Amino acid sequence: MSAEEIENLLDPGQIEIRRDGSGKPNIVIGDEEKPVSRFIRSFPLTSPNTYVSVWDGDGNELGVIENVRKLDESSRKVVDEELEKAYFMPRIRKILRVKELYGGITEFSVETDRGYRDFEIHGRSAVRMMGASRVVITDVDGNKYEIRNLKDLDSRSKSLFGWVV
DSSP states (O other): OOGGGOTTEEOGGGEEEEEOTTSOEEEEETTEEEEOOEEEESSTTTOTTEEEEEEOTTSOEEEEEEEGGGSOHHHHHHHHHHHHHHTOOOBEEEEEEEEEOSTTEEEEEEEETTEEEEEEEESGGGEEEOSSSOEEEEOTTSOEEEESOGGGSOHHHHHHHHHHO
8 A cells, every 4th residue: 555545645744633622532634623533553463553544423534644653743642542542452471371271262361561361262363473473362352462572471471372373
């Protein structure tokens, strides 16, 4: 995908994204302010800050931000906060326990950057390698967990992870 292929590309220097009085995001394009219902990443795992589409509450795409990092600081902060809520993905720091259950279900107990979590996955297809050492695990509820770098895990965690894949 390139900028030339996008119909409604938003110029980061010509827009502002801010919160209204109730804390909801709005986009200002020229002299018009519109409420934003959500931001959607085109490439959430491989390029999370590029080609982010902006949507209103009626299901209309208001435009696409080619690179969120090019927004002014306050607009970028609002977009980052909204994307963080929409794309909640705790980073696994330590694998504490892996237990195989019935029917191809595997239960994990992990320590993440957001605290202790228990979750279940269905089959090895829920574990996706993203390059040589990055891993994204999708649980049975669709939540995603990330191991940023397998090499950074302690030896027990690596061993437990190796048992799964």
